[in-house]
Amino acid sequence: MDLFKEIHLAKKQLHNVLLPTPLIESSTLSKQYAATILLKREDLQVAHSFKIRGAYNKIKSLTAAEKELGIICASDGNHAHGVAYCCNLLKIKGKIYMPKNTSEQKVKQVQLFGKDYIEIILAGNFFDQAYAIALGDASIHHKVFIHSSEDIKVIAGQGTVGLEVLEEYQKKIIDYVFVPMEGGGLAAGLSTVFGQLSPNTKIIGVTAQDNFSTEIFIQNNNKNSLDPVDQFVYDTSIKKSDSLTSEICQKNLNDIIKIPKGKACVAQLQLFNNEEINIDPTGVLTIAALDSYAEQIRGKTVVCILSGGLKHMEREDEIREHSLLFExxxxxxxxxxxxxxxxxxxxxxxxxxxxxxxxxxxxxxxxxxxxxxxxxxxxxxxxxxxxxxxxxxxxxxxxxxxxxxxxxxxxxxxxxxxxx
The missing domain is CATH 3.30.70.260 (ACT domain)
Structure with a gap:
């Protein structure tokens, strides 16, 4: 498997379909940390997340027969948005399984992206059940299951974020990149790119505090973590520590930081107040992680990947309360x-x-x-x-x-x- 080669092929595949997202300096964060803090705005991507990069690259690679049969995925978040958008764009029928407790706003967003080309099926009381049901459906009907990260084409598509960062910022060496561990595909792909093209850059993975599957990395590499909390941002986690993405991340990442829900909410509100960037707390985990590296990044050039994710208005009061509790x-x-x-x-x-x-x-x-x-x-x-x-x-x-x-x-x- 030549992942680096696959990422370059994915870039060509995505050309003229997805526009590169901007890399902009945050003057507020740069001043706060006495560093150059650059934000990779994946929240401005089509479907509001980097997930569409992997979904499109995978779906586009299918044979005509596979496309004719239609595809299946399981997601209650950004991956569902990306798959739905691709189904409508490529005129391919798709089934998207979501757990029964998925918010009405999320369901409507996915349907809006997929229009008449997708069928949303609410199944299972939580994500793992919906995921298992979706896999069963794909197996029985011989349809391709579009995984959110555990697929070389998906990882390659998400890894194109790394190529864009290096192309967009050519002033000097990037010292640190803080990357979200949402599924692990982005972290695996991006770290592969930097390993080849900027090997001295330190890659710091950031995930939700409750993501126990990353403990293998923390134990093996003496990582630091913050105080434990519940599953407020559970969808940022890597589901299996023995997966393809986990294997790559364990090899390539320099550190992993785990963020409490309250700290993510504080970062989200501060980003909105200071930068007028309004996304869900799951999308700003990399900014929340900067405090843990405040001394190390002083005077350095740092990139934070904003992983996107629409802010859910029905959770606005909850987000504010989490922030106040944490502070x-x-x-x-x-x-x-x-x-x-x-x-x-x-x-x-x-x-x-x-x-x-x-x-x-x-x-x-x-x-x-x-x-x-x-x-x-x-x-x-x-x-x-x-x-x-x-x-x-x-x-x-x-x-x-x-x-x-x-x-x-x-x-x-x-x-x-x-x-x-």
Whole structure:
């Protein structure tokens, strides 16, 4: 397998079909890190993601007979967008399997890209089930299954991002590239390109914190990681540590950084406020990873691949809340209050400062005839303010639980029943 040769062939295949995405410097990030920070804007790609590069390269390579039978894929994200777009562009019938819990917005986006050439099938309660059903359908009906990464043609197509970066930036050596590990195809292809054409460039993979399949890389190469969280950005992960992409990444990557959901949300909001780039938190993981290399990249030239992904408007409030929780500006408490008039006013006056705000107050459980448990949401101006709030509650002998310290408040299995 000559992956580097395949990537060059893929570039020719994609020519005049997909336009190169811009590589632009972020003056805000460059100033923040005292480095030259370049953003590869794959969010501006057709279908809003690099995934279409691999999908088109693979589908275009099929025989006439294979195209006639139609294709099948499983995805609840950017790969589905890319496959759907290619089906409409190439006039090929396709089935796209998505789990039943896929948001209505995602389903509509995929249908919009594929129009009448695709059939969306909601199957399985989560992605792995939809994936297995899709594979079964492809096997029974002898149709080609378009994998999101585990295919040499797909990896080659996604790897063309690396060729573009080197062609677009010819001023001097690129010292670091931060690349998302979404499926692993992009990281495998891009790292292969740089290994051949810019071997001194350090390639840093970035993934969601919950992606346990990358632990093999971390253990073998003494990688650094951040604090663990749940599956908020699970779709950025490599599914199998013994896969083709994992084998290439293990050989080529210099490091892998794992990003908590809250940090990704902070990066997404900052990117929107500073650059007016509005994409989903899964698309800005590489920017969120820069803090981990702040010292190493000082004075260096750094490329961050923005992996695309449309921002889901129905998650806007959730994203903002994740960001505030991560920054320590929002705290949830369960507080035991005596049942008497004026107790809330006393709490606000005696416990909170003028910079603190009580934004939610809900009685959730009566302990006895004299006390009840109250769920409250506090917003503080400075993360250190919470220390004073706790101290004041202790001085007033108020019993409380800081739920931020005990639970991941946005985990899918967390409810008031679990907390109580």
């Amino acid at each position: 320590g500006l929002v705290h949830y408490f369960l507080v035991d209050f005596p049942q008497r008039p004026g107790i809330l006013k006393e709490f606000i006056n005696d416990v909170l400062s003028t910079d603190d705000h009580l934004t939610y107050f809900q009685s959730v459980k009566k302990q006895n005839s004299e006390t009840e448990s109250v769920l409250m949401r506090l917003v503080v101006k400075n993360p250190d303010n919470i220390l004073n709030i706790k101290s004041n509650m202790q001085a007033k002998k108020i019993l409380y639980q800081n739920l931020n310290e005990k639970y991941d408040l946005f985990a899918s299995n967390i409810t008031l029943v679990n907390i109580m």
